[in-house]
Amino acid sequence: MxxxxxxxxxxxxxxxxxxxxxxxxxxxxxxxxxxxxxxxxxxxxxxxxxxxxxxxxxxxxxxxxxxxxxxxxxxxxxxxxxxxxxxxxxxxxxxxxxxxxxxxxxxxxxxxxxxxxxxxxxxxxxxxxxxxxxxxxxxxxxxxxxxxxxxxxxxxxxxxxxxxxxxxxxxxxxxxxxxxxxxxxxxxxxxxxxxxxxxxxxxxxxxxxxxxxxxxxxxxxxxxxxxxxxxxxxxxxxxxxxxxxxxxxxxxxxxxLTFGGTDRPPAHLRPFLLDVPERPRERTGNTDLYLPDGPGPHPAVVFVHGGPVPAGARPTPRDWPTLTGYARHVAELGVVGVTLDHRLHAVTDYETAAADLAYAVERVRADPRVDAGRIALWFFSGGGPLTADWLAAPPTWLHCVAANYPILSPLPGWGMVDTRFHPVRALAHAGQLPVVLVRAGRESGEIAATVEEFLTEARRCGANVEIIDVPDGRHGFETLDPTDEAREAVHRAVGSVLARLKAKGP
CATH class of the missing domain: 3.40.50.1820 (Alpha/Beta hydrolase fold, catalytic domain)
Incomplete structure (x- = not known):
């Protein structure tokens, strides 16, 4: 019994x-x-x-x-x-x-x-x-x-x-x-x-x-x-x-849970859902540049991975197919694609990761092939809390913030209630900075709740948020769910971000 x-x-x-x-x-x-x-x-x-x-x-x-x-x-x-x-x-x-x-x-x-x-x-x-x-x-x-x-x-x-x-x-x-x-x-x-x-x-x-x-x-x-x-x-x-x-x-x-014993690669290392041609990259420090054709200077999109990611993970996030796929895709469309590694190894590391990101962005903007006045930042998953700094005080050169299946307020078990890494609280200070939010319809409940909290605040303060839904997509749909629906969402999101980068005016 x-x-x-x-x-x-x-x-x-x-x-x-x-x-x-x-x-x-x-x-x-x-x-x-x-x-x-x-x-x-x-x-x-x-x-x-x-x-x-x-x-x-x-x-x-x-x-x-x-x-x-x-x-x-x-x-x-x-x-x-x-x-x-x-x-x-x-x-x-x-x-x-x-x-x-x-x-x-x-x-x-x-x-x-x-x-x-x-x-x-x-x-x-x-x-x-x-x-x-x-x-x-x-x-x-x-x-x-x-x-x-x-x-x-x-x-x-x-x-x-x-x-x-x-x-x-x-x-x-x-x-x-x-x-x-x-x-x-x-x-x-x-x-x-x-x-x-x-x-x-x-x-x-x-x-x-x-x-x-x-x-x-x-x-x-x-x-x-x-x-x-x-x-x-x-x-x-x-x-x-x-x-x-x-x-x-x-x-x-x-x-x-499974570990080893299968020929299929783990979800984050499966192929990107778009057939994107290979492009050469330039690696400096923690940052990789995928350059478009032509002399430039070109606008740039910096793709910011999520986490926490263990320090010993190999390959590191800047070589994951989702990040490299987006970077190559925007380079094909005339924009510098940037991937980087930051040190978000635990939920206590957001300050370190934010410093890594800020340093990488300034290095990218200093490159003569980059139009320093036209930058977009694109965040993924657990990188979402890093959007808070940029929403709270958007620099003039930041033309768009995008986020795919992001965490947009600290999760219950994180113990980060009074923290600067709280995008919901920062959003009221973003003015009309464009935000492109890509939602996965099959998102986990805890993360989906943070997205809904963010959108409630966006309606309250009149923020400039565009929502692109992938109704049957999961967290990390770019390698998990290579469907026509997901491909269309990626094309829409990329088109929306690049339109804001290439638009005339500040």
Whole structure:
């Protein structure tokens, strides 16, 4: 018999599982929800500091009460922060655990505290500094639950009508490092992805293909994944769907990431959807130029790749078929095509990537074969947040900003709420700078939400935004979906950008 042991995330307790438990019980499974000390359970010793070991002991107590009865397969479900005590307990009872389910949770490592997974960077920094200076006094304190309008700082609230009942999170549970041996590595695992709060399978596969080491390890381990189209709290937003997914997870069901073992190239290295003739390139530093025929000076389009892309990815983005395909295509049409590599290796690297881009643009404008007064910037995917600087203060020589399937506001798990890399907030300052936005109809929910937020702001402030849709296109459709519809969209987008570059006047 399958026995589920459910451990909730930060600030929440057993009550959040109520509806999911009811559905699982109807389906004939046994369910136990863990009351973590301070989050549904009173401390055994009043006044004693509550830390991660306390919560691990809470989970162990439930496991031990269940495993006393033979014939039961224990499935531990760790939601968000809850994966930390789940892993700590499973490491000590590995022989008793049939499977661990990561419910929209990160991948904790030995020696790393849960604080490292807190999305809000300012809070992480503040607590780290306080812990370094105050030690035990901080560990004995509490972190108040988010205010009603602050839950989104911790994850997407998609599907929620109101915040769940919440309790303060004991600080020691976030500050104490998780300690693991190799025992837990033998326990089968399944990941459940909430696609309103983070990437789905297609996006994870792309990240595997470009070389993300942690995800490649999951692909090699054949870890199955399941998806839920909701935010961070599926037990509140879609409890019945969650119950069904947990039952499937317990049986080992789900899709698996792939790595190697096939002759087909990964999605980002497949051919560009247009048959574009080869052209010579000139490579200087992090920048490649594809020059048109004729003496010039010519307008230029700088193509800015997305990310994050692991530092060791090969080939680097400026050699990916989508980027080189666009650059060669515009060069064929009389405009300098520029590709570059920037150092967006993690979501903490946007400042570095922005500096790389600004430096490359100035080098391009200084080239005598380039018309320095006629430049367009074209962004892709995770490069979208880099548009913010150019929208906030458009230089006179910038004639157009284009973006394909872009991220246009920080995603819920990034912890970048008060950041300059927020195109939605920057758009009001763009004036009538033309923006060409190419939307993929089969976009992931989390990215599509940022695009809709951007378009809502565009309507509010009267921004000059042209939308080109690829209804059946996916994120990265230029190499994934070589359809007539997608080719037509590329021709329209290129034509629109070049028309603005070649138009008379400033």
């Amino acid at each position: 399958t026995v589920f042991v459910l451990v909730a995330g930060a600030f929440t307790g057993p009550h959040v599982w109520r509806d999911t438990v009811a559905r699982l019980t109807v389906e004939g499974t046994e369910v136990h929800t863990v009351a973590l000390t301070g989050l549904g359970k009173r401390p055994e010793v009043p006044g004693k500091a509550i830390d991660l070991e306390t919560h691990i002991a809470d989970v162990l107590a439930v496991i031990d009460s269940v495993r006393e009865q033979a014939g039961r397969e224990i499935v531990l479900v760790g939601h968000d922060y809850g994966i930390h005590p789940v892993l700590g307990a499973a490491d000590r009872r590995a022989e008793s655990i049939a499977r661990i389910v990561y419910l929209d949770a990160g991948m904790p490592r030995d020696g790393v505290p849960a604080l490292a997974a807190v999305p809000d960077r300012r809070l992480r920094k503040e607590l780290s500094e306080r812990a370094a200076g105050s030690g035990e006094r901080v560990a004995a304190g509490e972190l108040p639950p988010p205010a009603r309008d602050e839950w989104s700082l911790w994850g997407s609230t998609a599907g929620l009508s109101e915040a769940a009942l919440a309790a303060p999170q004991p600080l020691g549970t976030l500050l104490q490092p998780l300690r693991l041996t190799d025992a837990v590595a033998a326990v089968p695992v399944t990941g459940v992805l909430c696609t309103g709060n983070g990437p789905g399978m297609e996006m994870l596969q792309m990240m595997v293909d470009v070389g993300d080491p942690a995800l490649r390890a999951l692909a090699e381990a054949r870890v199955p994944f399941l998806e839920l189209p909701t935010g961070l709290w599926p037990m509140q937003s879609c409890p019945d769907m969650l119950a069904d997914v947990l039952i499937e997870a317990a049986s080992g069901g789900g899709r698996r």
